[in-house]
Amino acid sequence: MLKRDDLKKRLSAILGAEHVHDSNEMKLAYxxxxxxxxxxxxxxxxxxxxxxxxxxxxxxxxxxxxxIVPRGSGTNLSAGTCPSExxxxxxxxxMTEIIELDADNLTATVQPGVTTETFIRYxxxxxxxxxxxxxxxxISTIGGNISENSGGLRGLKYGVTxxxxxxxxxxxxxxxxxxxxxxxxxxxxxYDLTRLMVGSEGTLGVIGEATLxxxxxxxxxxxxxxxxxxxxxxxxTVSEIIAAKIIPATMEFLDQPTIEVVEDxxxxxxxxxxxxxxxxxxxxxxxxxxxxLQVIQRICQAQQxxxxxxxxxxEHAEKLLTARRVALSACARKKPTTILEDATxxxxxxxxxxxxxxxxxxxYEVQICTFGHAGDGNLHPTILTDARDLxxxxxxxxxxxxxxxxxIEFGGTITGEHGVxxxxxPYLKWKAGSSGLNVMQSIKRALDPKNIMNPGKIFxxxxxxxxxxx
Amino acid sequence: MLKRDDLKKRLSAILGAEHVHDSNEMKLAYxxxxxxxxxxxxxxxxxxxxxxxxxxxxxxxxxxxxxIVPRGSGTNLSAGTCPSExxxxxxxxxMTEIIELDADNLTATVQPGVTTETFIRYxxxxxxxxxxxxxxxxISTIGGNISENSGGLRGLKYGVTxxxxxxxxxxxxxxxxxxxxxxxxxxxxxYDLTRLMVGSEGTLGVIGEATLxxxxxxxxxxxxxxxxxxxxxxxxTVSEIIAAKIIPATMEFLDQPTIEVVEDxxxxxxxxxxxxxxxxxxxxxxxxxxxxLQVIQRICQAQQxxxxxxxxxxEHAEKLLTARRVALSACARKKPTTILEDATxxxxxxxxxxxxxxxxxxxYEVQICTFGHAGDGNLHPTILTDARDLxxxxxxxxxxxxxxxxxIEFGGTITGEHGVxxxxxPYLKWKAGSSGLNVMQSIKRALDPKNIMNPGKIFxxxxxxxxxxx
Numbered sequence: 001m002l003k004r005d006d007l008k009k010r011l012s013a014i015l016g017a018e019h020v021h022d023s024n025e026m027k028l029a030y031x032x033x034x035x036x037x038x039x040x041x042x043x044x045x046x047x048x049x050x051x052x053x054x055x056x057x058x059x060x061x062x063x064x065x066x067x068i069v070p071r072g073s074g075t076n077l078s079a080g081t082c083p084s085e086x087x088x089x090x091x092x093x094x095m096t097e098i099i100e101l102d103a104d105n106l107t108a109t110v111q112p113g114v115t116t117e118t119f120i121r122y123x124x125x126x127x128x129x130x131x132x133x134x135x136x137x138x139i140s141t142i143g144g145n146i147s148e149n150s151g152g153l154r155g156l157k158y159g160v161t162x163x164x165x166x167x168x169x170x171x172x173x174x175x176x177x178x179x180x181x182x183x184x185x186x187x188x189x190x191y192d193l194t195r196l197m198v199g200s201e202g203t204l205g206v207i208g209e210a211t212l213x214x215x216x217x218x219x220x221x222x223x224x225x226x227x228x229x230x231x232x233x234x235x236x237t238v239s240e241i242i243a244a245k246i247i248p249a250t251m252e253f254l255d256q257p258t259i260e261v262v263e264d265x266x267x268x269x270x271x272x273x274x275x276x277x278x279x280x281x282x283x284x285x286x287x288x289x290x291x292x293l294q295v296i297q298r299i300c301q302a303q304q305x306x307x308x309x310x311x312x313x314x315e316h317a318e319k320l321l322t323a324r325r326v327a328l329s330a331c332a333r334k335k336p337t338t339i340l341e342d343a344t345x346x347x348x349x350x351x352x353x354x355x356x357x358x359x360x361x362x363x364y365e366v367q368i369c370t371f372g373h374a375g376d377g378n379l380h381p382t383i384l385t386d387a388r389d390l391x392x393x394x395x396x397x398x399x400x401x402x403x404x405x406x407x408i409e410f411g412g413t414i415t416g417e418h419g420v421x422x423x424x425x426p427y428l429k430w431k432a433g434s435s436g437l438n439v440m441q442s443i444k445r446a447l448d449p450k451n452i453m454n455p456g457k458i459f460x461x462x463x464x465x466x467x468x469x470x
Numbered sequence: 471m472l473k474r475d476d477l478k479k480r481l482s483a484i485l486g487a488e489h490v491h492d493s494n495e496m497k498l499a500y501x502x503x504x505x506x507x508x509x510x511x512x513x514x515x516x517x518x519x520x521x522x523x524x525x526x527x528x529x530x531x532x533x534x535x536x537x538i539v540p541r542g543s544g545t546n547l548s549a550g551t552c553p554s555e556x557x558x559x560x561x562x563x564x565m566t567e568i569i570e571l572d573a574d575n576l577t578a579t580v581q582p583g584v585t586t587e588t589f590i591r592y593x594x595x596x597x598x599x600x601x602x603x604x605x606x607x608x609i610s611t612i613g614g615n616i617s618e619n620s621g622g623l624r625g626l627k628y629g630v631t632x633x634x635x636x637x638x639x640x641x642x643x644x645x646x647x648x649x650x651x652x653x654x655x656x657x658x659x660x661y662d663l664t665r666l667m668v669g670s671e672g673t674l675g676v677i678g679e680a681t682l683x684x685x686x687x688x689x690x691x692x693x694x695x696x697x698x699x700x701x702x703x704x705x706x707t708v709s710e711i712i713a714a715k716i717i718p719a720t721m722e723f724l725d726q727p728t729i730e731v732v733e734d735x736x737x738x739x740x741x742x743x744x745x746x747x748x749x750x751x752x753x754x755x756x757x758x759x760x761x762x763l764q765v766i767q768r769i770c771q772a773q774q775x776x777x778x779x780x781x782x783x784x785e786h787a788e789k790l791l792t793a794r795r796v797a798l799s800a801c802a803r804k805k806p807t808t809i810l811e812d813a814t815x816x817x818x819x820x821x822x823x824x825x826x827x828x829x830x831x832x833x834y835e836v837q838i839c840t841f842g843h844a845g846d847g848n849l850h851p852t853i854l855t856d857a858r859d860l861x862x863x864x865x866x867x868x869x870x871x872x873x874x875x876x877x878i879e880f881g882g883t884i885t886g887e888h889g890v891x892x893x894x895x896p897y898l899k900w901k902a903g904s905s906g907l908n909v910m911q912s913i914k915r916a917l918d919p920k921n922i923m924n925p926g927k928i929f930x931x932x933x934x935x936x937x938x939x940x
Binding site: 103107148156193196216243344412413420424428431437458 | 632662663715754845884888890907913916
């Protein structure tokens with residue numbers, strides 16, 4: 001690795017000095033992301049303005065063995081954009097353009113730095129629909145969403161970011177630009193590099209441009225809230241709805257501890273003694289939505305929901321969904337440190353998993369609120385704690401390890417939508433197995449032999465920045 | 471590589487002699503697939519009965535450097551299952567079980583050898599829906615569909631095989647078993663090995679089991695045929711339908727030469743002087759289907775369709791779709807050799823591409839019928855020729871090369887759903903670029919350093935079976 005001054009000089013020659021930063025303030029600002037308890041300083045922060053500049057940066061880093069941490073808005077919750085071994089943080093704040101909306105082919109082409117909400121709003125104004133809606137969409141970037149394969153509330157019916165990436169321009173670790181996929185709905189020319197890049201968390205290259213799939217917008221939507229005295233009944237409702245051949249756009253779940261915290265925060269009138277709440281939204285042609293909602297309502301009632309409320313209008317629907325949307329903020333104000341996880345299980349195991357999580361909370365004497373996407377089994381057990389309380393943090397760690405283990409036992413995964421990052425790198429083997437981890441590491445080594453791309457993420461590094469051999 | 475006798479002996483020890491074949495008849499039977507003009511003998515043909523046997527076979531082949539050609543029903547059209555360097559052909563005719571249908575999680579788990587139609591029929595009987603419907607579905611296998619990432623008529627609305635593979639058990643070239651994905655709708659634990667395997671054409675490992683996503687079945691469907699005097703108007707119809715925010719389940723296209731050949735074969739009453747026919751099917755809730763069909767009908771009329779016929783019932787719909795389904799058979803009886811290609815372009819370029827193909831047919835004096843999936847730009851220019859006429863075959867080759875070039879020029883791809891195989895390996899660079907091909911080869915080398923898995927497919931081999939360095 002170059003000395004910091006030389007690195008800065010050569011980066012300035014590529015970008016202009018005004019786009020290369022190494023003040024203490026800037027280094028501190030980019031020493032962490034949205035994940036609690038991870039922090040390390042980078043050497044330099046750079047803001048390239050185009051693909052050619054990214055290419056020159058990557059070439060320089062490859063030549064000099066300098067780590068690169070690509071970073072959108074840093075909203076990920078797995079320490080995926082936290083520096084770990086110095087090097088540069090690569091920002092996309094100068095690459096925020098929506099390059100094209102191609103109505104004929106239902107695609108949009110964007111630079112990676114555009115925020116998810118800006119993009120969604122733009123395509124909606126043009127009469128289209130882009131479904132992936134991660135919780136952080138107000139500030140997250142499309143490039144970040146692609147790197148993390150972000151999910152969201154609409155994942156059950158519409159899938160995740162992966163399902164909407166049709167093509168990419170990627171700067172590979174050797175500095176070459178690879179163009180994957182394109183605007184064709186069908187394309188089987190060689191390995192699926194597009195989907196290999198999606199969710200690779202910046203460890204295989206830098207995404208410089210993306211072509212995304214759009215849909216026609218749903219004609220209408222309707223929202224319903226069902227309140228339960230029994231978690232099992234809420235979970236059974238989810239199963240019965242699927243069994244009735246209905247796939248709602250959204251089926252969100254809040255457990256009792258979450259309901260209490262949310263009501264305390266937002267005062268939306270939730271019954272704080274209820275065991276669980278389901279928030280269900282269906283969209284599509286209005287006749288179909290009406291019909292589906294009637295069936296869903298009947299199922300909720302048959303499952304002994306103590307209250308079933310249908311939104312009277314969009315405003316009312318917004319109010320109902322607020323309960324889910326504020327869950328993280330509501331948790332965050334309870335205790336200094338909020339750790340939000342995303343252990344995920346097959347849909348049929350949601351009730352068992354929530355019960356297991358509550359048992360684990362009791363066992364380790366930690367406070368866990370569980371909410372999340374019941375329809376796709378993507379739960380968010382959230383521990384309210386205090387990072388300064390080292391003794392409690394030890395128990396928190398043990399509790400999470402047991403939650404991951406339980407998820408795997410139920411045929412699930414250690415992460416449904418947050419990514420592995422540094423946070424879950426020690427647990428990846430539980431899901432992928434030695435042989436799977438071995439395959440992933442072989443790919444990483446083949447494409448990034450110097451381990452310059454976001455080292456320490458997905459795979460653990462040793463102190464020299466080398467991947468720890470499995 | 472072992473001597474053939476030793477190889478046979480060791481394979482027999484693994485499988486039992488009754489599942490190891492090297493008679494001349496068997497070697498001849500597996501010396502070719504559905505692709506015209508490719509043929510080479512394997513040394514041995516084996517039929518393992520379970521994952522453990524596959525594993526033992528792969529370990530033996532890895533140890534001895536023996537090529538493995540995994541083969542479902544050999545229906546692919548890119549010489550993807552044709553031996554090229556001897557070795558073994560690995561069949562799945564003893565692994566045809568549907569292991570589980572999980573109604574709660576909307577998944578099915580199958581062995582690779584089950585045929586697509588058997589599987590589709592089974593899930594339909596159970597009240598579910600598996601959309602990928604490749605043309606060869608009556609005999610193709612699910613394992614083959616996954617290896618080729620097969621498409622089909624319903625790709626426009628429902629996507630391709632890739633979109634329905636949730637998890638795999640794969641025997642890697644080193645003999646290790648990797649379990650990818652699972653039943654979770656959301657799963658971002660490391661690289662997306664599931665989708666890396668889908669469409670990898672048997673070059674990265676042997677698929678031993680697959681977990682597939684199911685959907686609730688559409689409630690109803692309707693079919694419509696529109697006849698045009700002008701290709702441009704047919705293409706414009708496709709664009710206008712998409713612009714009206716309607717995504718039909720199917721939008722199939724036949725050009726004039728195809729119409730003539732089909733009518734001659736099937737006598738379904740097609741107007742043989744028409745320039746183009748569109749066959750459009752929509753499915754979903756019946757109110758929506760009714761509404762969509764009305765809009766589609768109006769668009770067809772506004773685009774000067776000379777005839778628009780709506781199917782009166784399912785039987786009538788079947789009759790209309792027959793025209794499209796028999797296209798390949800109809801072509802095949804015209805000339806001794808039928809070469810079906812699948813150059814694919816963005817939807818907006820369909821008319822331009824069809825015109826380009828017709829120009830190329832005139833230039834090289836070859837007979838080309840073009841039909842295919844207009845909705846997703848996946849065209850099937852089909853040359854009717856005679857492999858024994860070497861002079862014409864030269865022109866056929868030139869014509870196809872120019873068709874691929876044109877597809878790339880239009881932002882398309884050399885193959886939409888047939889795969890690269892041996893047939894299109896020389897052209898892959900046109901689509902992927904040197905840098906993209908380089909990335910794919912790096913992955914191949916990292917995972918299969920001895921190049922035992924289906925050598926010569928996707929990447930060209932030299933006579934020693936080594937990949938030709940790009």
